Amino acid sequence: MTRSPLAIIAGTGFYDLDALENPTHHTLDTAWGQARVTKGEWHGIPVVFLTRHGAGHSVPPHLVNYRANIRALADLGVRDVVAVNVTGSIDPTLQPGDLLCLDDFVDFTKQRPVTFFDGSTPEGVVHTDVMTPYHPAIRREILDAAATSGHSIRDGGVYACFEGPRFETRAEIRLAALAGADVAGMTGVPEATLALEAGLRYAAISLVVNPASGVGDADEPITMDEINAVLAASSATVLEILDDLVHTRATFPEEPDA
Known part of the structure; x- marks a missing residue:
């Protein structure tokens, strides 16, 4: 049986995937x-890498074509997606460099196309269940890979x-905190829900790079220099x-859909 490609989607600070062989x-x-997209192999298994913002961070988050990105992955035969989101911490106990394996989201976006089912497709209008937006099996792979590689990640x-x-x-960050949010970002939605609509198993790693506005003792403006410094220290x-997740996958045959 041909193994379906694993997709890796990343954004700020992750514009290439040097580990890919024969890209x-x-x-x-x-x-x-x-x-x-970039196609290649990693530990001998097929991987598709997609950087949301394009070369040199040329596409802002509100103009990313999330529908085209997810549709392309599905058309390539991808079944599973691991995403990386660079975030600001809303939970004051989180520090730059901390990692979370996300399990829920709150959507404060306003103008993005958010569904494939906008009435223009043969399926008509579809109401998708998002009670579990991040797939438990892929989340488990992320958590196990972090443990094996010796890195701490919040479950x-x-x-x-x-x-x-x-x-x-x-004020927006205070509102998000009241809604139970731990981190803030600009690219996780509608990517996660579109993956659900396309039948993909999707999970995401959040890398904290700064305190969000007004969190903790943060009184200084947020700057890209600050974010890039944390990315340089934490992206590895x-x-x-x-790498451990892909290596583990390469060791075992692909499991049936679950």
Whole structure:
């Protein structure tokens, strides 16, 4: 049986996946527009890498074509997706460099196309159940990979997605905290829900890179220099977890759908 590709989606600070062997770059046409991906192998299994913001971070979060990206992955035969989200901490106990394996989200976006089922497709209007937006089996793989590679990761976390590209106000972060959110980002939704609609098994790692507005003692403006410094120090940790996850997958045959 041919193994289905594993997709890895990443954003800020993750523009290449150097671990990929024999990488080839592709622009794919979908009913929702074009998506650009890199195909290759990692530990001998097929992997598709997609960077949300394009080369050189040229696409802002509110203009990412999430529908084209997810549709392209599904068209390539992807079944499982591991995403990486760079976030600000709403929970004051979280520090830059901390990791979470997300298990829920709150959506504060306003203008993004959020579904494949907008009435223009043969399926008509479909109401998708999102009680479990992050797939338990893929979450388990992430948690096990972190443990094996010796890295700490919180089991669970609520992601608050804002429109961007501006950072959030203090009041918005207080609102998200009241909703139970642990971290804030700009790219996790509708990516997660579109993956559900497309039948993909999706889970996400959140890498905290700064305190969100007004959290803790944070009184200074959030800057990209601050974020990039944490990314430089912490991105290797994320890649080590991914490496162990892929290596473990390569050791075992692909399991049937669950």
